[in-house]
Amino acid sequence: DIQMTQSPASLSASVGETVTITCRASENIYSYLAWYQQKQGKSPQLLVYNAKTLAEGVPSRFSGSGSGTQFSLKINSLQPEDFGSYYCQHHYGTPYTFGGGTKLEIK
């Protein structure tokens, strides 16, 4: 199975800051990478798929990049509603696997 490694595991930032979360795949997954946001007690929500395509309704302050084995999710000008957990997931064939998650907290 393809292993997905996310970093950092946790991150503390202030409203207005820019943050970047990275995800590394154990083998080449081309651009088959998705990012999700999960708020406490809620279901995950798709932010980005195919590495850089924003899902419907996702604000433009979110952006995804990368290909092959290295990927990143950048959030510009953090807003209060952006705090929560973020997960990457490869969708290059089954079994899909997720990263361990990044918990983004308010500083």
Next chain:
Amino acid sequence: EVLLQQSGPELVKPGASVKIPCKASGYTFTDYNMDWVKQSHGKSLEWIGDINPNNGGTIYNQKFKGKATLTVDKSSSTAYMELRSLTSEDTAVYYCARSDDYGSLAYWGQGTLVTVSA
């Protein structure tokens, strides 16, 4: 509006089985695969498998073969996941999620908490 409606929390005894429904609305049920994902408390997400509602074809994560069985009822646009021989390791929130053409999961149910306890 696409909605995936899951059932409420389940408390089940060790060794028992549970069947979780996921009722889909707002789209043509047979046009998209339905995936299932496990999230243990405070942990990340694990992909269990998916089912093609059109023909019932399934793909399972090897880890969940023998544990989970995915089925659908096209007449009611409902997907089901049955978990059997439950142990404390199966205590988790289970989500259904619609798989889009690329394999990402754009729509999720609200999750069903399954607690395995005597």
